[in-house]
Amino acid sequence: MAKRNKLTQRQKRQVSSNLKKRLTSSDSGPADDTLMPSQAGLVVGRFGQHADVEDEQGKVHRCNMRRNISSVVCGDQVLFRPGKDQTLTVSGVIEAVEDRKSVLTRPDYYDGIKPVAANIDQIIVVSAVVPALSLNIIDRYLVAAEDVHIEPIILLNKVDMLDEQQHKEVQEQLALYRDIGYRVLLVSCKSGQGMDELAALLxxxxxVFVGQSGVGKSSLINQLLPDAEEAIGDISDNSGLGQHTTTAAKLLRFPGGGSLIDSPGVREFSLWHLPEGRLTWGFIEFREFLGGCKFRDCKHRDDPGCLLRDAVGTGQISQQRFDSYHKILAGMAEQRPSYSKPPK
Known part of the structure; x- marks a missing residue:
């Protein structure tokens, strides 16, 4: 079992306050006299209004959440009270959530910024040659990872479908990411290529795996964890896109150590909530030039004295990434809800 972090004094005070409060009729969960003493746990599943919490002995308890807890996601370390009657489907209650060392979030049109998974060490950006390799989509995920300060790793799946020439072309396309410092891994569930290296990285x-439907995330999980029994979706004949298969968030453990969070909330990420400056910062090779343009409000297009455009001309920034940046910027304006003011 992974070692639990100790609660801070603030968290202990919060828990103590929660334990003293009587449940009201509008509060979800069982009465206090049906609960055992508080203990540390790890959220390993999220199902609608309930969460599965694993205790330090490895037993999983399905729990309600106190009303004062704003959010609970897979990977959260929590303090909870198991139910005395273990025959009930839902018997425990989560009392408090420990501070997160990292949190993966996504924007929601109605609820603002929503957490998806917590205490993550790395984001595996999964792409594939089928339905299609899109560098622009990879760039979007990289920006999302940079924004939350979680290390991304680029994984290209289904490489067994490439012939020799296509394989060479793909390597050339992905070389620009290696050149700017990202790790890139080519894998195939069918041939086994790269799977040992992937297992070592995990x-x-x-x-957490992120990527569009159809890129083979479930197949990768089944290969890494045969007992996971992840549902695998087919590619739609009409759209050429993958079919969604994951329906509930869960944390899966590797026998040799480590864990993987599988969540339907990480299929796609919109970036409309980011200020333009934050998007620009998310392109890591841009950073050394930021703040040096002639005009403070430089749009990095045809503005005179633009250092980014000059860097493209000298080969310090790739034209492909520069074009991708502007494509994402244009898409953010289109995707932003009408009620949302443009970020400054």
Whole structure:
């Protein structure tokens, strides 16, 4: 079992206050006299209004949440009270959530910024040659990872479908990411290529797969964890896109150490909530030039004295990434809800 972090004094006070409060009729969960003493746990599943919490002995308890807890996601370390009657489907209550060392979030049109998974060490950006390799989509996920300060790793799946020439072309396309410091891994569930290297990268880490439907995330999980029994979706004949298969968030453990969070909330990420400056910062090779343009409000297009455009001209920034940046910027304006003011 992973070692639990000790609660801070503030968290202990919060828990103590929660334990003293009587449940009201509008509060979800069982009465206090049906609960056992508080203990530490790890959220390993999220199902609607309930969460599965694993205790330090490895037993999983399905729990309600106190009304004062704003959110609970897979990977959260919590303090909870198991139910005395273990025959009930839902018998425990989560009392408090420990501070998160990292949190993966996504924007929601109605609820603002929503957490998806917590205490993550690395984000595995999964793409594939089928339905299609899109560098722009990879760039979007990289920006999302940079925004929350979680290390991303680029994984290209289904490489067994490439012939020799296509394989060479893909390597050339992905070389630009290696050149700017990202790790890139080519894998195939069918041939086994790269799977040992992937397993080594996941060992003793808490990871999350992100990527569009159809890129083979479930197949990768089944290959890494045969007992996971992840549902695998087909590619739609009409759209050429993958079918959604994951329906509930869960944390899966590797026998040799480490865990993987699988969540339907990480299929796609919109970036409309980011200020333009934050998007620009999310392109890591841009950073050394930021703040040096002639005009403070430089749009990095045809503005005179633009250092980014000059860097493209000298080969310090790739034209592909520069074009992708502007494509994402244009898409943010289109996706932003009408009620949302443009970020400053």
């Amino acid at each position: 060992k003793d880490k808490t990871s």
